[in-house]
Amino acid sequence: MAETLLQVEDLEVHFATEDGIVRAVDGVSFELERGKVLGIVGESGSGKSVTAMTVMGLTRDVNARFSGRVLYKGTDLLQVSESELQEYRGNEIGMIFQDPMTSLNPVYRIGEQIIEAIRAHERVDKRTARRRAVELLRQVGIPNPEARVDDFPHQFSGGMRQRAMIAMALSCNPSILIADEPTTALDVTIQAQIIELIGRLKDEFDSGVILITHDLGVVADIADEIVVMYAGRIVERGATRDLFYDPQMPYTWGLLGSIPRLDRPRPRRLHTIKGSPPSLINLPRGCSFRPRCPYAFEKCVEEPALENRVGTPGHLDRCWLDVEFKRAHRDEAIAGGATEAA
Amino acid sequence: MAAFFVRRTVGAALVCVAVTFVVFLIFIVVPGGDPAQRIAGKNATQQNIVNIRHSWGFDQPFYVQYWRMLKKMFSGTLVSYTSQQNVIQQIKQGMPATFSLTIGAGIIWLLFGISVGVIAAVTAGRLSDRVITVLALIGISMPVFWLGIVARYYLAEGGLTSIFPDGEYVPFTQSPVQWFWHLLLPWLVLAVLFIGFYGRVLRGNILDTINEDYVRTAKAKGLSRRRILLKHVLRTSLIPIVTLFGLDFAAVLGGGAILTETVFDLHGVGQYAAQSINNFDLPPIMGVTLYGAFFIVVFSVLVDLFYAYLDPRIRPT
Numbered sequence: 001m002a003e004t005l006l007q008v009e010d011l012e013v014h015f016a017t018e019d020g021i022v023r024a025v026d027g028v029s030f031e032l033e034r035g036k037v038l039g040i041v042g043e044s045g046s047g048k049s050v051t052a053m054t055v056m057g058l059t060r061d062v063n064a065r066f067s068g069r070v071l072y073k074g075t076d077l078l079q080v081s082e083s084e085l086q087e088y089r090g091n092e093i094g095m096i097f098q099d100p101m102t103s104l105n106p107v108y109r110i111g112e113q114i115i116e117a118i119r120a121h122e123r124v125d126k127r128t129a130r131r132r133a134v135e136l137l138r139q140v141g142i143p144n145p146e147a148r149v150d151d152f153p154h155q156f157s158g159g160m161r162q163r164a165m166i167a168m169a170l171s172c173n174p175s176i177l178i179a180d181e182p183t184t185a186l187d188v189t190i191q192a193q194i195i196e197l198i199g200r201l202k203d204e205f206d207s208g209v210i211l212i213t214h215d216l217g218v219v220a221d222i223a224d225e226i227v228v229m230y231a232g233r234i235v236e237r238g239a240t241r242d243l244f245y246d247p248q249m250p251y252t253w254g255l256l257g258s259i260p261r262l263d264r265p266r267p268r269r270l271h272t273i274k275g276s277p278p279s280l281i282n283l284p285r286g287c288s289f290r291p292r293c294p295y296a297f298e299k300c301v302e303e304p305a306l307e308n309r310v311g312t313p314g315h316l317d318r319c320w321l322d323v324e325f326k327r328a329h330r331d332e333a334i335a336g337g338a339t340e341a342a
Numbered sequence: 343m344a345a346f347f348v349r350r351t352v353g354a355a356l357v358c359v360a361v362t363f364v365v366f367l368i369f370i371v372v373p374g375g376d377p378a379q380r381i382a383g384k385n386a387t388q389q390n391i392v393n394i395r396h397s398w399g400f401d402q403p404f405y406v407q408y409w410r411m412l413k414k415m416f417s418g419t420l421v422s423y424t425s426q427q428n429v430i431q432q433i434k435q436g437m438p439a440t441f442s443l444t445i446g447a448g449i450i451w452l453l454f455g456i457s458v459g460v461i462a463a464v465t466a467g468r469l470s471d472r473v474i475t476v477l478a479l480i481g482i483s484m485p486v487f488w489l490g491i492v493a494r495y496y497l498a499e500g501g502l503t504s505i506f507p508d509g510e511y512v513p514f515t516q517s518p519v520q521w522f523w524h525l526l527l528p529w530l531v532l533a534v535l536f537i538g539f540y541g542r543v544l545r546g547n548i549l550d551t552i553n554e555d556y557v558r559t560a561k562a563k564g565l566s567r568r569r570i571l572l573k574h575v576l577r578t579s580l581i582p583i584v585t586l587f588g589l590d591f592a593a594v595l596g597g598g599a600i601l602t603e604t605v606f607d608l609h610g611v612g613q614y615a616a617q618s619i620n621n622f623d624l625p626p627i628m629g630v631t632l633y634g635a636f637f638i639v640v641f642s643v644l645v646d647l648f649y650a651y652l653d654p655r656i657r658p659t
Contacts, residue, residue, distance in 0.1 A: 056562055083566075090564030097562075102555040105574055107653055116573075117563040152654045168563065 002033040005175050005208045006055065011068035013047075013054050015061070020281040024050040026232035027068070030225075032176065037202060037209040039219030039240070041255060042229035045277050048212045051229070052178050054078075055210075056095055057085040073175075091121040094169030098181040100161035104153040110137070110164050111149035117171045136167035139204070140197060159190035166197065170205055177202065178210045183218060195222055217259040220244065225314075228252050231278050231288040234306055238315035248310060248317035248326060250333065251289045257334040271334070287318060295321055295329070350646070354639035359412075361635040362628055366408050369624050376400075377423045377624060411628060420629060424621045429629040432614055436597075439511040440610035442521065443603065444594040446529040451536035452587055458537060459544025459583075460576070466549055474541065481538030490531045490605035497527060509607040528606040532599055536590060540583060547579035554578075581652050585645050592641035596634030 013025035025047040032038050040048045053059045055070055057077060070077040072092060077085065089095075097103045104113060114133040115126060124132075130149070137145035140163040153161055162182060169177055179198060183191035195211075199222045202209045211219055219226060219240070226243045228236040228251065236249040247253055257271030275292040278284055284291055286301040293300070297320070304318040319326070378395040379386070386394075395401050399410060414420040420429040462474040498506040506527050512520040551557065552575055560574045597603075597611035604613050611630060618626035650657045 058558060058561060086564045086566060088564070089562055095562040097555060097559065099555060103559045105556040105560070105578075106655055107577055116565070120564050120569075154655050165559070168559075172564075 002035055004031055004033050005073060006032040006210075007069070007071040008051070008055070009069040009071065011051065011054065011070060012066065013050055013059060014065045016063045016065070017281075022280045023232050023283065024280055025054065026283075028227075028229070028232075028234055029068075030227050030234070030237070032208045032210060034175065034208050035202070035206060036224045037199070037211055037219075037222050039216075039223035039226040040210060040212045040229060041214065041216055041219060041226060043214055043273075043277055045231075045280070046229040047232040047280075048229050049180050052095070052180050052210060052212055055178065056089055056093055057082070058095075087121070090117050090169075090174065091172045092174050093176045093178060094172070094174040095178040095180065096162070096165045096169045096182050099185045100158055100165050101185065103165055104161055106153055109150050109152055110156065114149075114164070114168045114171050117168050121172045132171065133167070136171055137164065139201070140164070140167045140170075141193075142167075158186050159194065162186060162190075162194055163197065166194075166201065170201060170207075173205055174207060176208050176210065177205075178212070180212045181214070182211070184213070184215075191218065198222070214255075215259065216244075216255050228255065231283060232280055233288065233318070234316075235289065235319075236317040237306070238312065238317075242310075242312050242315045246310060246312065246315070246327075247330065247334075248315070248323070249289070249319050250293045250295050250321075250326075250330075253330050253333045287320070294333070295326075297321075350643045354643065357639050358632055358635045362412070362632050363408065365628055365631045366404070366411070366624070369627070370404050377622075380622065381423055411625065414625075415629060415632065420625045422618070422623050422626050424623045429626045432626065433611055433629055433633055436609060436611035436614045438513055439608045440595065440597060440599070440603065440612060442511070442514065442525055443528055443532065443599060443608060443610060444591060446525055447532040447536075447594065447599075448587070448591045450529055451533035451540065454533065454537045455540025456544060456580070456583070458541030459548065460571075462541060462545040463548035463552075464571070466545070471545075475545075478538035478541045481534045482542070484534065486531060486535060486599075486601045487605055489534060490528070490602060493527055493531050494605065509605075511608040511610070528602050528608060531605075532594070532602045540586065543586065544579060544583055547582060548575055551575045551579045577652065581649065584648055584652065588641045588645035588648070589638065592637040593634070595641075596637035597630050598634065 008031070009029050011025055011028045012023070015022040015024055028047070028051055030038060030040075040051065042048045050059055054066065055072075055077065057080075060082065066078050068078070072088065077088065080088070104110070108116075111130060111133045114136060115129040118124065118129040118132055119126075122129075134145045134149050137149055142148050142160060142163055148156075148160075153164075156164060166177075166182075177198070182198065183194050186194060195218060198209060198211065201207075209222075211223060213219055216226075223240045226238065226240050227234050228243070228249065230249075230251050236243065236247065236252050243252065244256070247256060251273070254271070254273035258273065273292060278288055278291065286303050287293070287296070290296045290300040299320040302320070304320050306316050306318050308314075308316050309319070310317070310323055378391050378398065378400050381398070382391045382394050399407060402410075411420065415429070418428070418430045421427060422429060422432070458474055458478065462471045462478075465471045494508065495501040496503075498504055498508040507520070507524045510524060512524045514521040557570060557574050560570045565573075594612075597615045599610070600612040600616045602608075602612070603610040604616050607613070611633065614626060615630040615634075617623075618630065
């Protein structure tokens with residue numbers, strides 16, 4: 001049994017706004033073990049980034065309310081003071097962000113920014129820190145790191161900047177790496193390299209990874225477990241294999257159907273999920289995906305719990321539909337037929 | 343780098359010449375500007391005026407007059423039409439007062455402007471921010487001539503007290519204490535406007551920068567609030583302040599604080615400019631204009647250099 005690094009229990013994050021309370025995250029639970037990759041998948045506004053940022057304490061604000069627990073090796077990070085939290089950020093949990101073009105400070109050299117991260121947590125002199133920065137850049141695959149360490153961010157390409165961000169996030173050897181849409185802003189050819197790099201470094205640094213994305217294709221090869229989020233809740237959760245081969249939520253089918261695939265007959269057009277996610281201020285009654293779901297029926301106005309309905313251990317979902325009915329219909333749904341008809 | 347300097351120096355010289363030329367043209371075109379009549383005085387005969395016009399060269403084409411004026415200016419022999427005093431000498435005499443005013447006020451307004459902006463941004467939305475915002479608005483809205491006169495009346499002429507000396511400039515070499523004491527009110531009055539303005543600009547910049555992705559990255563690295571503010575937020579937020587300060591400082595150094603200098607009777611370059619404009623006296627106006635333009639162009643080069651230092655993206659490669 002591997003060490004459990006992170007245990008998120010019934011996390012709620014609500015923001016008070018002028019229009020009302022935004023339930024950005026509404027009762028989310030998951031665990032992360034050392035050496036594993038957890039994929040969090042969902043559309044924009046599903047609460048996946050807020051969840052990840054809350055783990056880091058980056059959503060703290062006068063208008064934010066939290067409940068539940070975020071246990072890092074047994075410590076509840078929601079209860080830790082802002083100054084104590086600094087010890088966890090970067091040191092225990094590293095994070096990389098979506099847009100490497102804007103996530104690095106343009107006025108400081110790449111090396112300075114990595115050195116700053118190292119020296120925020122460890123008492124080392126500048127020269128040692130610099131040597132480590134060069135070594136890190138080499139590990140993330142920056143060619144000629146001795147020279148490039150003195151470059152400014154604008155002298156790096158997008159992919160290289162994301163590599164530098166990864167080097168920075170790993171500089172203090174954190175137990176957890178959170179990657180929030182790390183490939184969204186990159187060229188498709190670079191995406192695979194970055195994902196592969198994250199997977200390799202996870203083994204080298206013996207850490208756990210939370211990989212957030214809207215693209216199931218990105219996490220397909222790397223994730224051990226996948227959590228699918230919709231409107232602030234987890235709607236399906238299971239081992240990657242189960243989620244891809246036996247998906248239970250029509251929402252997951254929609255996500256699967258929207259990945260272009262080369263190994264299937266080509267549909268006339270790429271599948272899309274009709275409509276847009278609900279307002280997080282005023283959620284629909286019952287299943288929150290009901291208004292967009294082509295299979296919705298009367299029972300869907302009742303709130304479905306996240307529970308095991310398939311029988312496969314660890315595979316949970318929030319769908320009232322009969323499992324056999326779903327198994328019979330989902331292939332056409334994923335191929336795009338069902339929503340075409342609906 | 344060398345190319346940059348050559349380009350900017352040539353450009354600066356051209357700007358200075360162009361500015362003096364425009365001023366000269368305005369003077370020729372504006373009605374009532376005939377200097378011969380002014381020099382001749384009230385009871386002059388027509389013949390007197392014609393003689394003066396000829397001997398001063400006012401009957402020459404304007405470009406010849408302009409050229410001769412530039413030559414006199416650069417040889418230091420330019421004299422005023424009204425007082426016949428040497429213009430360069432007069433500007434030199436005014437410079438210590440103007441420099442003292444500018445440097446002191448500049449330090450005050452920069453330091454307080456930055457502090458005010460930072461405090462307002464850090465406490466954005468709270469009481470201290472609102473108080474500062476209102477005070478800044480009042481500061482921006484108060485005209486210097488009014489504030490100066492009010493300050494003089496209440497603090498120097500016995501309106502409330504007369505602990506401050508009532509105007510005039512005392513050279514530093516004569517008495518450093520009196521120099522400081524005499525300049526304190528003018529410094530504060532001149533600085534008030536800039537403090538309010540800089541504070542508001544900086545507050546806005548900081549609040550913009552705080553939402554930048556790289557500030558979130560800095561937070562995610564585990565840096566302290568203080569370090570994030572000083573190293574990651576303030577550095578970029580100060581870039582526009584540098585431009586403002588460079589040009590404002592140059593303008594005041596170049597005699598732009600006409601009102602402050604006049605209200606406090608400092609006998610600086612600005613006050614000299616005000617007098618000359620009153621007297622419709624072209625040579626000193628030309629002299630002061632060139633002097634002011636010189637500082638503006640020099641400081642805009644300095645601002646560009648400092649900009650490149652602050653932001654590596656605009657460094658020439």
